[in-house]
Amino acid sequence: xxxxxxxxxxxxxxxxxxxxxxxxxxxxxxxxxxxxxxxxxxxxxxxxxxxxxxxxxxxxxxxxxxxxxxxxxxxxxxxxxxxxxxxxxxxxxxxxxxxxxxxxxxxxxxxxxxxxxxxxxxxxxxxxxxxxxxxxxxxxxxxxxxxxxxxxxxxxxxxxxxxxxxxxxxxxxxxxxxxxxxxxxxxxxxxxxxxxxxxxxxxxxxxxxxxxxxxxxxxxxxxxxxxxxxxxxxxxxxxxxxxxxxxxxxxxxxxxxxxxxxxxxxxxxxxxxxxxxxxxxxxxxxxxxxxxxxxxxxxxxxxxxxxxxxxxxxxxxxxxxxxxxxxxxxxxxxxxxxxxxxxxxxxxxxxxxxxxxxxxxxxxxxxxxxxxxxxxxxxxxxxxxxxxxxxxxxxxxx
Numbered sequence: 186x187x188x189x190x191x192x193x194x195x196x197x198x199x200x201x202x203x204x205x206x207x208x209x210x211x212x213x214x215x216x217x218x219x220x221x222x223x224x225x226x227x228x229x230x231x232x233x234x235x236x237x238x239x240x241x242x243x244x245x246x247x248x249x250x251x252x253x254x255x256x257x258x259x260x261x262x263x264x265x266x267x268x269x270x271x272x273x274x275x276x277x278x279x280x281x282x283x284x285x286x287x288x289x290x291x292x293x294x295x296x297x298x299x300x301x302x303x304x305x306x307x308x309x310x311x312x313x314x315x316x317x318x319x320x321x322x323x324x325x326x327x328x329x330x331x332x333x334x335x336x337x338x339x340x341x342x343x344x345x346x347x348x349x350x351x352x353x354x355x356x357x358x359x360x361x362x363x364x365x366x367x368x369x370x371x372x373x374x375x376x377x378x379x380x381x382x383x384x385x386x387x388x389x390x391x392x393x394x395x396x397x398x399x400x401x402x403x404x405x406x407x408x409x410x411x412x413x414x415x416x417x418x419x420x421x422x423x424x425x426x427x428x429x430x431x432x433x434x435x436x437x438x439x440x441x442x443x444x445x446x447x448x449x450x451x452x453x454x455x456x457x458x459x460x461x462x463x464x465x466x467x468x469x470x471x472x473x474x475x476x477x478x479x480x481x482x483x484x485x486x487x488x489x490x491x492x493x494x495x496x497x498x499x500x501x502x503x504x505x506x507x508x509x510x511x512x513x514x515x516x517x518x519x520x521x522x523x524x525x526x527x528x529x530x531x532x533x534x535x536x537x538x539x540x541x542x543x544x545x546x547x548x549x550x551x552x553x554x555x556x557x558x559x560x561x562x563x564x565x566x567x568x569x570x571x572x573x574x575x576x577x578x579x580x581x582x583x
Contacts, residue, residue: 194325199316200378205332207271207375208309212333214367215302216340217360218278220434221348222295223419225357229286234420238548240292241416245544247300248537251307252530262381263315267308271372274301278368282361309333312378338441340364344434396518397528399577401535403464403511406570408536410471411508412543413563414478414501421478421556422498426491436495440502451506460510460517464574467507468567474501475567479560514577 195201226232232240258266277298284290309329317325344360393401422428422436455463474497481490481497512529519525551559 194318194321194328195316196318201316203374203377204312204316205329207371207378208329208333209336210367210371210374211271211274211305212336213340213343214278214336214364214371216337216434216437217343217364217367218281218298218340219337220341220344220437221357221360221430223423223433224428224430225286225361226291227420227423229357230288230291232288233548234417234424234551235548236288237416237420238544238546238551240288240295241412241544241548242541243292243296244299245412245537245541246296247303249534249541250300251303252534254304255307263308263311264375264378264381267305267312267378268372268375270301270304270306270308271368271375272301274298274305275365275368275372277301278361278365282358282365334441334445338438341434341438341441345431345438348429348431348434393531394524394528397515399573400511400515400528400532402573403514403570404532404536405539406468406566406573407508407511408539409543410468410563410566410570411505411536412540413547413559413566414498414505416544417547417551417559418478418498418501422491422494425482425556426487426494428491436498440499443499443503444506447503448506451503452509455507455510455513460513461574461577463507463510464514464577465571467504467510468570468574470504471501471567472564474504475560475564479557483557 223237226237226240230236255266261269277294277296277300280294280297281291284294310326313325313329314322343363348356348360419428419433419436422433428436451463477484477493477497478501481493484490485493511532515528515532516525519528547559550562
């Protein structure tokens, strides 16, 4: 049935099957890598809270650089850039697997990996839309995301079932090497892509217009609060509560599955109550999440506090889905599809501008002022987001 659906959505002459095979392998490699990375940094590289923030600064930096990279290589096809990204990504993963476990070398390896990952990320949608049949673009993008997420979930499951069970204790390099092999196979498959999809020019330049200023501010608030949980959420569980790689991977897997089931419901809520109501409400819920994440150990015994933090991590991943409300807002006030696409693309870059600094200073705040202060600040950012979203005037008279 799945195969039949794909054949009705994508052009038969396009190499969409090879593309999806590459995505599946990449997702599997990423799931394995992501499932053990935080534990590797904490247990083997011995990174402190501040060190983790510095590493995340360099991991996010390619996201900010991407707009300039795409502008420099605007003559290349999307497939060619996707292949270049695959080569760089593989080099980075290979480095992580073999370099000595020092802060500088590991951070450099993660930067190289992230550069390739972001280049590929910028090309996935362009290639998917080029291979899709007319008026099937949205469905095609949905399948693209589903295939990658399936691969990622299986990667998490590999760590959950195999880490420290069928290998020697803490076999981080073994799994990094397995991930590198999967990326190498993905690269080999992607080299067979012969299409020449045009690069999306909207992603290769900034687009600022006065009427979108509130959207850009919302992206700043969202990027800041998102980065706190993305970077430091798992690290709290590892350093503070002693969670191993299998437990962290299980948490990631539960979050991903929850997102899969709750995403349609969040979309329906936005359509039913409006994007403004959702943007105001989701960050109010975030205040509760941040409170328990920062203060659970003061309220509950350690084992219960750990469970409470895990539950709140999953809850945060669910309410983060509401970030699509900002895109609906942009759609509502845009004069054309082209303007909407350019604005959202610029919003992603604005988001990255703030996340790299939150990653850098978040670790310093945790180290100097404590975990409680870090998550109080995240809650304050959430309240600022809600207050600012409340000032939005909608066309639909919400």
